[in-house]
Amino acid sequence: MCSINASRRLTAYTRIGLKKLYETAVYRIDAPGGSILVQIDAAKRPYAGPRRIRPGHWTADDPRASKLFPIGADSAAIVTADNPYSRHRAATFNAAAHHRLILRVRKSGHRFLHAAGIDVSGRWPPEPGLCILGCSLRHACDLAAAFGQAAFVWIERGCGARVQFT
Structure with a gap:
């Protein structure tokens, strides 16, 4: 569990709303050879088999998405620095x-891929972030909290993606 808790400032109602936003978003990871699309708890949704979303975009359950986890990386975190504390900020900020x-x-020495959180309803623009490969849950929590994020996406090999509050 994360000890630095930016999300403590959130009410239970806000946490539920934020979790739903994370769960309905699609996370695009720009990997070599094409993008990987990740959704929270995708494993709990009916499995439609590996499918190509559009040219160069594959779902995380597709074997070709294994490039997300290079040798020695069993986890990844998608973290953004945009709009800390869920408050809209200027593009320059x-x-x-x-x-x-x-x-x-x-500086931490972790490998990363560029990523973006995408609101499929179109209410907010794509939010750039990083998919940090091979980091620990603790490191990801500390990093997200340092940038004022109440939550981030945590991915483990074989377990899928989940919302992790900081």
């Missing part, structure tokens, strides 16, 4: 925060 996130992840 978000761009600077995203740049700081990249620098911090590079």
